[in-house]
Amino acid sequence: MASLQKGVFYNYNDIPCDFLGDILSRLDVKSLKRCECVSKSWLSLLRTQYFNDLHLKRQLPCVVFLHKKVRRFDHHLSICEGQSFVEISLQKFPFFEMDQPPLLLFMGSDNGVLGLYDLRTKAVYLWNPTINESKELPPSPELGSNHSELGLGYDPLTSNFKVVKVSSLDKNGIVGTGNKFKEGNQIGIYSLRSNSWKTMAMPNIFSEFQSSSTSDITIYTSLGCSIVVNECIHWMICFGNTTVHHQTSLGIVSFDISMENFRLIKSPQSVKGPNVKKLANFSGCLSFFTLNEVQVVDIWVLKKYDDSDSWFKYFSVNFLSLLPNTFGQHSSYVPKEFLSNGNLVICSSEADYWYWYDTKNNRIKNMDERYCVSGITTYVESAYKLKG
Numbered sequence: 001m002a003s004l005q006k007g008v009f010y011n012y013n014d015i016p017c018d019f020l021g022d023i024l025s026r027l028d029v030k031s032l033k034r035c036e037c038v039s040k041s042w043l044s045l046l047r048t049q050y051f052n053d054l055h056l057k058r059q060l061p062c063v064v065f066l067h068k069k070v071r072r073f074d075h076h077l078s079i080c081e082g083q084s085f086v087e088i089s090l091q092k093f094p095f096f097e098m099d100q101p102p103l104l105l106f107m108g109s110d111n112g113v114l115g116l117y118d119l120r121t122k123a124v125y126l127w128n129p130t131i132n133e134s135k136e137l138p139p140s141p142e143l144g145s146n147h148s149e150l151g152l153g154y155d156p157l158t159s160n161f162k163v164v165k166v167s168s169l170d171k172n173g174i175v176g177t178g179n180k181f182k183e184g185n186q187i188g189i190y191s192l193r194s195n196s197w198k199t200m201a202m203p204n205i206f207s208e209f210q211s212s213s214t215s216d217i218t219i220y221t222s223l224g225c226s227i228v229v230n231e232c233i234h235w236m237i238c239f240g241n242t243t244v245h246h247q248t249s250l251g252i253v254s255f256d257i258s259m260e261n262f263r264l265i266k267s268p269q270s271v272k273g274p275n276v277k278k279l280a281n282f283s284g285c286l287s288f289f290t291l292n293e294v295q296v297v298d299i300w301v302l303k304k305y306d307d308s309d310s311w312f313k314y315f316s317v318n319f320l321s322l323l324p325n326t327f328g329q330h331s332s333y334v335p336k337e338f339l340s341n342g343n344l345v346i347c348s349s350e351a352d353y354w355y356w357y358d359t360k361n362n363r364i365k366n367m368d369e370r371y372c373v374s375g376i377t378t379y380v381e382s383a384y385k386l387k388g
Helices: 017-024 029-035 040-046 049-057
Strands: 002-005 008-011 062-067 076-081 087-092 104-110 113-118 124-128 133-136 148-155 160-167 186-191 196-201 218-229 232-240 249-256 262-266 276-282 285-291 296-302 311-318 333-338 343-348 354-358 363-366 373-379
Touching: 017 040, 017 049, 029 040, 062 104, 104 373, 113 148, 124 160, 148 218, 148 232, 218 276, 218 285, 232 276, 276 333, 285 333, 333 373
Parallel strands: 104 148, 104 218
Antiparallel strands: 002 008, 062 076, 062 373, 076 087, 104 113, 113 124, 124 133, 148 160, 160 186, 186 196, 218 232, 232 249, 249 262, 276 285, 285 296, 296 311, 333 343, 343 354, 354 363
8 A cells, every 4th residue: 555645655565564563563453453454465464373462462451340231231341441440442242132131250361352151041152342253152062051160261372262161070971069170070172263162081180189098079169260371271279188188278270271281280378268269360470369357468479380389479458458448347348350460459348339459559549330240350452353
């Protein structure tokens, strides 16, 4: 494409590809969509995997709020910038045309794609709200609709999104109510590229916690939706050998998206399971935050991913001294999300008051009121497509 301005002739196709890619990767997704119309060479560049990866690395962290349907308002999603928490967009879900609203939960978020699970229909959806592309996953016939833990992640080796379904269906075909990460349970792995599921058996990741007298490990619960760090999907779980130890332990199940294998990451021994609120990705490190009975929040970070002894307490703060006592002595606050830039999202348990706390600069600010929030997770805008 050429442009004539003040007697100077510009040929945009003469710009070196690397230089052009570096410039365009700094634009937002909507601006990139307009750039696709400049020329065929620009369109080809903007659709390469290299450019998508480069563009993604330069996007600022965002947070998304999942809102319930109330009164005349539709079930919707609010995307906010992760530094000032100004609302970027407010969107309706594209995959529902029904009178009965869905009961949606976030099950994961990676590379600009959200994973959502409908508790009513057991359907799983992928959605890139930035470009408004969505897909309902086909059912996994081998696993049925039994209660499962779900996770979403992007495989950089094959440029492919995968969904992992950890079922409560054991190796004998019996559906249990818990123990979803138990040895022999059926695992479903969905590939967006092939639009199909495959199954594998859950390996034994609790061997070092089992004694010679029993191999009965009970997995009590998983905490929050999955999180992707170091190209692995993670779930926080509580587990225990009740016949021997009579106590629970806290662990993190890791699934390598490319290699498709599981392992268990130990958590700090001083952390109590009931206090843990959610996993997080802090500056590329696996982390989680806790809240104890006296409103003290601790943020833990794993400094070296392959070393479970490298956990350290990054930050600790008392909400009672930090936040206003709006509701008297019964005021309480709950941490909801920890962003990669160090901002902690906080909600009042008594009303729809939201705050964000900058842990790096020790500052707290009010957000706009947000009504009927049913879920929250981190997000980055991207141009990754869900359809070929």
